[in-house]
Amino acid sequence: MPSLAPTLSSPSAGAPPAASGVRRRTRTAYLLLIPGLLWLGIFFVIPLVSLFFTSLQAPTDKAGVYQPALQVSNYLVALQEYWPQFIRSFVYAGIATVLALVIAYPLAYFIAFRAGKWKALMLVLVVAPFFASFLLRTYAWRTILSDEGAITTFFNALHLLPQGRILNTPIAVVLGLTYNFLPFMILPLFAALDKIDPRLIEASKDLYAKPSTAFRKVIWPLSLPGVVAGTLLTFIPAAGDYINATLLGAPGDRMVGNAIQTNFLQFRDYPTASALSFILMAIILTLVFVYIRRAGTEDLV
Amino acid sequence: MTVAQGSEVQDLNLVDLVKSFGDFVAVDDLTLTIPAGSFFALLGPSGCGKTTTLRMVAGLEEPTSGRIMLGTQDITDEKPYKRQVNTVFQSYALFPHLDIFENVAFGLRRRGVKNVDAQVNDMLELVELGPMARRKPAQLSGGQQQRVAVARALINHPGVLLLDEPLGALDLKLRRQMQIELKRIQDEVGTTFVHVTHDQEEAMTMADTVAVMNKGRIEQMGPPVDIYDLPRTAFVANFLGQSNLAQGSVSGTSGDNLVVSSSGASFTLPSERSVRQDGDLLIGVRPEKLAIDAADADTVPDRHNRLSGKVTDASFTGVSTQYLVMTTWGDEWIIFEQNRSADLHQLGDEVVIHWAPEHTFGLEIPAGG
Ligand SMILES: Nc1ncnc2c1ncn2[C@@H]1O[C@H](COP(=O)(O)OP(=O)(O)O)[C@@H](O)[C@H]1O
Ligand SMILES: [Mg+2]
Numbered sequence: 001m002p003s004l005a006p007t008l009s010s011p012s013a014g015a016p017p018a019a020s021g022v023r024r025r026t027r028t029a030y031l032l033l034i035p036g037l038l039w040l041g042i043f044f045v046i047p048l049v050s051l052f053f054t055s056l057q058a059p060t061d062k063a064g065v066y067q068p069a070l071q072v073s074n075y076l077v078a079l080q081e082y083w084p085q086f087i088r089s090f091v092y093a094g095i096a097t098v099l100a101l102v103i104a105y106p107l108a109y110f111i112a113f114r115a116g117k118w119k120a121l122m123l124v125l126v127v128a129p130f131f132a133s134f135l136l137r138t139y140a141w142r143t144i145l146s147d148e149g150a151i152t153t154f155f156n157a158l159h160l161l162p163q164g165r166i167l168n169t170p171i172a173v174v175l176g177l178t179y180n181f182l183p184f185m186i187l188p189l190f191a192a193l194d195k196i197d198p199r200l201i202e203a204s205k206d207l208y209a210k211p212s213t214a215f216r217k218v219i220w221p222l223s224l225p226g227v228v229a230g231t232l233l234t235f236i237p238a239a240g241d242y243i244n245a246t247l248l249g250a251p252g253d254r255m256v257g258n259a260i261q262t263n264f265l266q267f268r269d270y271p272t273a274s275a276l277s278f279i280l281m282a283i284i285l286t287l288v289f290v291y292i293r294r295a296g297t298e299d300l301v
Numbered sequence: 302m303t304v305a306q307g308s309e310v311q312d313l314n315l316v317d318l319v320k321s322f323g324d325f326v327a328v329d330d331l332t333l334t335i336p337a338g339s340f341f342a343l344l345g346p347s348g349c350g351k352t353t354t355l356r357m358v359a360g361l362e363e364p365t366s367g368r369i370m371l372g373t374q375d376i377t378d379e380k381p382y383k384r385q386v387n388t389v390f391q392s393y394a395l396f397p398h399l400d401i402f403e404n405v406a407f408g409l410r411r412r413g414v415k416n417v418d419a420q421v422n423d424m425l426e427l428v429e430l431g432p433m434a435r436r437k438p439a440q441l442s443g444g445q446q447q448r449v450a451v452a453r454a455l456i457n458h459p460g461v462l463l464l465d466e467p468l469g470a471l472d473l474k475l476r477r478q479m480q481i482e483l484k485r486i487q488d489e490v491g492t493t494f495v496h497v498t499h500d501q502e503e504a505m506t507m508a509d510t511v512a513v514m515n516k517g518r519i520e521q522m523g524p525p526v527d528i529y530d531l532p533r534t535a536f537v538a539n540f541l542g543q544s545n546l547a548q549g550s551v552s553g554t555s556g557d558n559l560v561v562s563s564s565g566a567s568f569t570l571p572s573e574r575s576v577r578q579d580g581d582l583l584i585g586v587r588p589e590k591l592a593i594d595a596a597d598a599d600t601v602p603d604r605h606n607r608l609s610g611k612v613t614d615a616s617f618t619g620v621s622t623q624y625l626v627m628t629t630w631g632d633e634w635i636i637f638e639q640n641r642s643a644d645l646h647q648l649g650d651e652v653v654i655h656w657a658p659e660h661t662f663g664l665e666i667p668a669g670g
Contacts, residue, residue: 199390199392199394202361203390203394204407205360205361206361206386206387206390206454207382207407207408207411207453208383208408208411208412208457209382222397222398
């Protein structure tokens with residue numbers, strides 16, 4: 001915070017004490033950074049580097065034992081074998097993100113503008129599911145969507161289900177993903193909408209904007225930061241998820257997360273699992289980068 | 302620039318307008334006519350219902366009862382986005398995601414105007430913001446934002462432009478400058494301006510007509526000079542400028558004048574300047590209408606009202622001196638005297654205050670005071 005120095009000490013007070021004060025303050029700032037940097041180093045950088053070297057290892061004679069190497073072909077093999085899982089991951093996560101946005105936006109809008117004294121209670125209800133375990137909640141969906149359950153019976157009566165069921169189909173996986181990551185969509189949307197000054201909406205009405213136009217030209221553009229944050233917070237974990245596909249999907253609905261899990265824990269094929277992780281990370285980073293660039297420069301008028 | 306497209310400039314009529322929030326009556330049976338093309342000021346203390354009145358005219362608040370007429374058209378139930386009325390909001394409410402050009406063009410685009418460039422540039426020229434067209438509102442100073450808010454509303458050629466304390470957020474110097482600026486713009490475009498303010502000096506310097514509002518009602522309305530000269534309620538007498546008031550009762554008449562006795566003294570005033578012709582009343586006079594002389598002076602004209610007292614404070618301000626004089630019955634009167642001569646009255650001097658009867662006004666005694 002060197003810029004604060006001139007206001008903290010008057011110029012006539014003499015330069016040396018002020019300068020040493022700044023140095024002491026910057027040193028404190030660096031000291032305060034150390035725990036964070038240590039945390040990042042131990043729990044992020046070191047595992048990442050080790051994962052990267054694992055992804056290039058070559059097999060030995062003994063199963064489950066690998067030796068250091070620079071076997072780049074691991075990546076090609078992983079892609080060749082698991083590209084359908086990649087596609088499914090991004091398609092399921094994409095649909096779940098869109099569904100979550102469609103459900104969350106009106107809800108967040110209501111909480112921000114219409115809930116009045118119920119605002120705090122409604123926000124608590126949004127995060128309430130976090131008090132139960134993720135695994136348990138997903139498991140509960142097996143009952144909700146079970147073949148004899150009310151929902152499946154209802155849709156079957158209308159002949160709307162191609163496979164005659166919901167559980168163990170991609171529909172159940174997408175529903176599970178949507179449900180599980182919905183709060184991550186609602187909260188940033190709420191934060192963005194809550195910040196919008198209602199007087200801006202009044203001003204747009206005063207300037208001949210119908211309610212629908214006021215939404216398109218004022219509310220939506222001003223809520224975009226929330227939309228971007230919410231879609232990222234939903235899409236990224238959904239694309240890497242494997243619990244929903246395991247519990248709610250059929251073996252043919254497996255996602256990349258499942259492939260990584262089975263390679264690590266069942267096949268003990270650590271290089272393939274690591275390569276899959278790195279490919280997933282690279283694709284997500286690229287998508288996020290492109291998405292943010294587009295959202296940032298989009299012509300909003 | 303003329304009011305070519307858009308609506309004709311028309312009278313705005315508020316008829317028996319009432320707005321209640323629960324039990325609280327914010328606007329109480331307001332009836333007034335705002336003539337087309339006038340610069341109209343709605344003046345009143347904070348919380349008296351000015352903003353609520355404007356919001357009803359703009360369509361942002363639904364009246365509890367009463368009608369709003371623009372010319373011959375009843376707009377009471379018209380949606381805000383259909384009304385030929387635009388507002389300069391107290392907080393400006395500029396769209397933060399749009400640049401100045403698009404802020405100003407907003408209304409035109411919503412009404413489907415195809416080529417907005419020429420009009421927007423003209424308007425930015427009028428408010429002297431041409432070079433700022435591509436900046437965002439946050440990059441402008443308070444005074445510039447204020448002018449954008451005016452331009453954004455005015456470009457739609459509204460039948461009436463509503464301004465809700467538009468200068469309230471500006472510092473004194475900028476406020477004076479913007480008062481002149483707004484007056485110039487109004488002269489140039491000829492649109493009816495309804496200017497809400499709690500600053501009596503602002504209302505008097507800018508408006509053709511001032512309506513003084515108190516507790517949801519209009520107390521008095523007219524040209525500022527007239528209201529200042531002849532306030533009709535004690536509230537107006539003290540809110541618009543300052544007044545010296547004394548309680549008395551009518552003791553008789555002499556020709557066209559009323560004779561009022563008050564604490565042993567006797568005053569006369571033209572009967573048409575009093576709201577009461579008998580019984581108890583307040584008489585009042587403006588501080589600059591008073592003359593102050595030494596108690597033994599023989600220069601007081603016979604026809605003048607007079608009272609005696611003792612100087613308790615004298616502050617010299619250059620062009621004038623402001624005296625406080627304690628009257629014999631214990632009220633403190635305020636007197637502004639121009640410094641024509643060098644002999645000032647000193648603290649503790651016995652003096653006589655006198656004034657012409659035609660500068661006196663008679664008021665109803667307010668309830669509870
Ligand atoms: N939406 C509302 N709900 C309840 N009371 C309100 C509302 N809007 C205004 N009021 C009350 O009405 C009165 C007049 O408010 P307002 O018109 O804003 O006054 P002004 O603009 O003259 O300062 C105030 O006492 C205010 O508290
Ligand atoms: Mg107000």
